[in-house]
Amino acid sequence: MKMSRRGWNNIIIFAVASMILIFKYVELNNQQSESEQQLAGQLLPQGATILRIELPELVIERVGTQWRSEPPTERSIAVIDAWLHITLEPWQNALGGAASSQGVHIYLANSAAPIELTLFELGQQRWLTNWQGQLLSLDEDSYHALFPTTSL
Template identity: 35%
Template structure:
């Protein structure tokens, strides 16, 4: 079975197919993100990511084997709990902000 269309008919088919594809691409992110209710939370750093150093303004925390050390150019009143700081950064949840439409 062959479909016989005039040149104008095929142009209309192409125009509507293009419009459909544009709409599909524009709204596909909504289809993928909405209804995606999973128990896992997004974190700043992935679970399998290896952190070598964290650098704040004047304070740097570096990996030293299996432990951490802090290098500071700022005079601190008490020592840093580097394990707690790194654990907080690796488990910090975040929520992506959506731009208003």
């Protein structure tokens, strides 16, 4: 059976359109998996706007365009920035029952209920759950950035 020139043109157009769709689908899946990997160690959702953070020994809240902390600290903005941008390593092992825990509540602009995170401590080691409930290992520098001392 012989095909006309118009028939061959239609087949070529269909084949090219199919290839474009396949490449876009593969690219979209790769971007989603990369973004999921990047968010794996994030404490809060991407693009979150913090209104209030209730740490074990410090509360920082937004008042207009300023930040107020109780007890007062000079590093309120640095603490907020750390909570938004620090990336921690996922922890795959189980924690022992002897680990003590403290709650952290973070109120976001787009959510009525706070995000509840948990800080676990066992000796000198610390872990923190993120907004997805994933357990993350907390090194000493990150701990001091997220949980500052309250003395001036």
